[in-house]
Amino acid sequence: MAAEEHGEGLTFHPMDQFIVSPLFGDGDVGVFTITNATLWMALSVLAAALLFIAGTRGRAIVPTRIQSVAELAYGFIHKMVEDVAGKEALSFFPYIFTVFLFIVFSNFLGLLPMAFTPTSHIAVTAILAIGVFLTVTIVGFVKNGAGFLGLFWVSSAPLALRPVLALIEVISYFVRPVSHSIRLAGNMMAGHAVIKVFAAFAPLILISGIGVAVTPLSIIAITAMYGLEILVAFIQAYVFTILTCVYLKDALHPSH
Amino acid sequence: MTGRRGARFSACGSAAQDNFIILFHKLSYHEYLLTLASPDPRLRPTVTPTVAGTFAMSEPNDLERLKALDARLASLKKAQAPKTNGVAQGHDMANYAWRMVTELVAGLLIGFGIGFGLDKVFDTMPLFLVLFIFLGLVAGIRTMMRTAQEAQRKSTQAGTAAKNEGD
Amino acid sequence: MEETVLEHGAEQAAEHGAAAAHGAEAASGGMPQLDFATFPNQIFWLVVALVVLYFILSRVALPRIGSVLAERTGTITNDIAAAETYKQQAAEAEAAYHKALDDARAAAAKVVEESRAEIQKELDVAIAKADAEIAARTAESEARIAEIRESAAEAVSAVAKDTTQEILTAFGVQADAASVGSAVDKRLNGGAA
Numbered sequence: 001m002a003a004e005e006h007g008e009g010l011t012f013h014p015m016d017q018f019i020v021s022p023l024f025g026d027g028d029v030g031v032f033t034i035t036n037a038t039l040w041m042a043l044s045v046l047a048a049a050l051l052f053i054a055g056t057r058g059r060a061i062v063p064t065r066i067q068s069v070a071e072l073a074y075g076f077i078h079k080m081v082e083d084v085a086g087k088e089a090l091s092f093f094p095y096i097f098t099v100f101l102f103i104v105f106s107n108f109l110g111l112l113p114m115a116f117t118p119t120s121h122i123a124v125t126a127i128l129a130i131g132v133f134l135t136v137t138i139v140g141f142v143k144n145g146a147g148f149l150g151l152f153w154v155s156s157a158p159l160a161l162r163p164v165l166a167l168i169e170v171i172s173y174f175v176r177p178v179s180h181s182i183r184l185a186g187n188m189m190a191g192h193a194v195i196k197v198f199a200a201f202a203p204l205i206l207i208s209g210i211g212v213a214v215t216p217l218s219i220i221a222i223t224a225m226y227g228l229e230i231l232v233a234f235i236q237a238y239v240f241t242i243l244t245c246v247y248l249k250d251a252l253h254p255s256h
Numbered sequence: 257m258t259g260r261r262g263a264r265f266s267a268c269g270s271a272a273q274d275n276f277i278i279l280f281h282k283l284s285y286h287e288y289l290l291t292l293a294s295p296d297p298r299l300r301p302t303v304t305p306t307v308a309g310t311f312a313m314s315e316p317n318d319l320e321r322l323k324a325l326d327a328r329l330a331s332l333k334k335a336q337a338p339k340t341n342g343v344a345q346g347h348d349m350a351n352y353a354w355r356m357v358t359e360l361v362a363g364l365l366i367g368f369g370i371g372f373g374l375d376k377v378f379d380t381m382p383l384f385l386v387l388f389i390f391l392g393l394v395a396g397i398r399t400m401m402r403t404a405q406e407a408q409r410k411s412t413q414a415g416t417a418a419k420n421e422g423d
Numbered sequence: 424m425e426e427t428v429l430e431h432g433a434e435q436a437a438e439h440g441a442a443a444a445h446g447a448e449a450a451s452g453g454m455p456q457l458d459f460a461t462f463p464n465q466i467f468w469l470v471v472a473l474v475v476l477y478f479i480l481s482r483v484a485l486p487r488i489g490s491v492l493a494e495r496t497g498t499i500t501n502d503i504a505a506a507e508t509y510k511q512q513a514a515e516a517e518a519a520y521h522k523a524l525d526d527a528r529a530a531a532a533k534v535v536e537e538s539r540a541e542i543q544k545e546l547d548v549a550i551a552k553a554d555a556e557i558a559a560r561t562a563e564s565e566a567r568i569a570e571i572r573e574s575a576a577e578a579v580s581a582v583a584k585d586t587t588q589e590i591l592t593a594f595g596v597q598a599d600a601a602s603v604g605s606a607v608d609k610r611l612n613g614g615a616a
Contacts, residue, residue, distance in 0.1 A: 015454055020461035031463045038464075041472040048476055050482035059491050062499055067491075074488045096479035102476055122456045123465040131473075164391075171366050171395035178362035179399070185357060189456065239351060320518075325510055332503050 014196035037124075040116045044105035052101075073101070077183065077241060084245035088252060095135065096248075099128060100241040107188060107233035111226070119236075120188035125181035132244045133177035140251035151254050180243060185234045191229040198222045232239055354408040359403060362395040367392015491582075583607045 023034045051073075055066035063071055077097050081089050104121055110117025116123045148173040152169040154162060201218035206209030371388030375381050453460075584600070584607050591598050 015336065018455040020455060020458070020465065029461045029464050031467050033464055035461070035464055037461070037467075038468040041468050045479070046473045049479045049484075052480060052488070056484060056491065058489050059487060061491070061495050063491075070484070071488055071492060074485070075492070094477060094485055097485065098473060098477040098480055099482070102473060118465070118469065119463055120456070123462045127466050127469050168391055168395045170362045171370075171392055172399045173361060174366050175359055175395055175399045176464045178366055179355065179358040182362055183358040184366075185456065186358065187354075189454075203468050221379060239355070318517075322510070322514065325506075329503060329507055329510065332499075 005152040012197060012200050014193040014200070016117065017192060017196060020116075020121075023031055027162050030060065036116045037118050037121070040106065041102075041118050042108060043109055044118070046104055046246065047105045047109065048101040073097075081248075084242060084254060085249040087250050089127075090244065092135070092139075092248060096241060096244055099132070099244065100237055103128070103184065103237040103240055104234065107237055108230075110188065110192065111229055111233060117188050119194060120185055122181060122185045126135060128184070128240070129177040129181035132180070133174075136244075136247045137252045139248065140254060143252055144254055148251075148254060151250075176243075176247065184236050184240055187232055191225065191232055195222055195225045197230065198225060264381075265283045299412040343417040349407065349411075352403060356403050363394075363396020363399060364389060365392070367395070580607060580611055583611065 020035050020037050022029060024038055028034070029035055041242055051066065052070050055064075055070045058064060060067060074097070074122045077100050078090075078093060081093050085092075090113055091103055106117060106119040106124075109115055110120065140151075152166045152173065154165045154169065155192060157165050198218045201214055202222070203211075203215070204218070205215040258393070365391070367388040370392070373386035374384035374388070378384070584604050587603050587607055588598070588600065591603065
């Protein structure tokens with residue numbers, strides 16, 4: 001996957017951009033070490049806070065441009081939560097909105113050159129997904145009590161098969177957060193890695209004659225990938241959020 | 257005259273205000289009409305300055321304007337009303353496909369993890385691994401099928417919604 | 424592929440545990456995502472970031488935007504309602520105006536009708552008067568014509584009598600004036616027969 005070619009002076013390090021390293025000094029990555037991941041997470045939070053606090057400071061009835069962006073995002077997620085998960089799920093709206101904004105800003109800031117993308121790390125997306133998973137599961141048990149376990153007990157199947165089916169259902173239940181996190185991290189990682197690979201081809205013109213053809217092609221490819229990545233950055237945040245809403249709905253109204 | 261008022265109508269949307277002026281001239285209309293009814297033609301005024309501007313009221317142009325105002329109000333009201341459809345219109349099939357693939361992989365991974373762990377604990381190396389990879393695969397396929405159903409339902413829903421909108 | 428990667432990552436993690444190698448070094452060959460040494464760090468900072476963002480949003484931003492949106496919805500609804508009221512009033516005003524116009528037309532028509540009737544009456548009187556005068560004049564003229572005719576007839580009969588007398592005298596017939604007169608009268612009144 002991380003092929004390294006030194007033959008023609010081309011260097012392929014598409015995965016280097018994902019390395020977590022301390023921001024100050026050169027030591028180990030401890031729990032509280034401030035790393036590049038820390039920096040870019042903080043920047044995401046800062047950007048979101050800036051948009052939503054500085055942008056809405058005016059509280060204008062006729063919004064300014066930045067305020068209408070904030071309102072658009074608010075309305076978008078609010079409507080999504082209400083439409084998908086129902087009115088009673090609106091108490092989770094701040095949580096869902098936090099997750100959405102964090103993913104969106106991480107994804108978009110990660111598209112800046114030299115940036116680090118926290119959401120390309122399985123550790124980050126797994127925690128996000130586990131957070132959603134725990135929330136949904138706890139809500140399910142609080143709302144439905146032990147009846148929530150009925151979700152795993154397929155009463156329409158023959159009795160002998162039920163334990164096996166229950167096991168499968170439990171695994172299925174865990175499939176969702178896992179696929180959730182793999183999906184987000186995989187998308188972010190793949191796009192960034194592909195861009196990096198194309199980028200590695202770009203300086204070929206400085207090295208050999210074949211670069212006359214390859215360099216423009218790789219630049220076009222990078223541009224196209226960037227466009228796609230901008231789309232993906234939003235769509236993945238959207239998908240993550242809407243699936244959170246869907247799971248929340250399943251927990252609030254368990255009926256298969 | 258009408259041109260200017262028409263421009264004002266579209267520019268800042270004060271058609272209601274504009275029409276409201278008529279209200280303030282209501283009395284003068286009556287007065288005007290009373291003088292109009294006077295038997296002696298020489299007593300009837302040809303033009304009364306205060307009324308002249310709004311006297312265009314009876315022109316068909318004004319009727320049209322009232323109708324346009326009506327339509328505008330209706331559309332504004334509709335825009336205000338909460339929309340019901342169109343949750344995940346941007347949700348395309350590629351996304352579903354990608355979701356299904358990851359679900360399958362996730363099922364396998366979970367099965368692998370559980371089986372591997374159990375084998376380590378009970379020291380029965382390939383037994384639980386094989387069993388749970390199989391179960392994980394089935395679970396992954398189940399989740400996948402559910403996602404496929406959801407995708408299908410949504411696409412038919414979107415289709416009917418589009419058809420309804422087309423009508 | 425996933426499995427090999429996972430194994431790879433596991434290997435690396437094991438390596439880390441044993442040799443405490445640097446993350447960057449170990450990751451250069453595989454996926455830095457599976458460098459488990461960085462997981463606690465990422466998870467810790469992620470949780471911090473999420474909690475901070477959550478509090479910023481739930482304490483400050485969301486209530487603010489919510490209130491602004493509610494206010495705007497209220498304002499727009501009110502404005503539309505007000506616009507509709509005004510439109511209603513305008514329509515009423517127009518209706519009233521049209522009604523007044525119709526009333527005025529009716530009043531005007533009535534006035535016209537009245538004056539026409541009055542004029543007609545005056546005209547009738549004048550015509551009657553003129554008729555009467557004309558009738559009187561006609562009668563007078565007829566009377567005079569009759570008188571003239573009478574006198575002319577008298578004159579004719581006198582001339583006829585005289586002429587008859589003279590003719591008879593010229594023929595040498597003696598006739599008394601009375602018989603000639605009656606004969607002439609008879610002739611005049613009885614026609615040729």
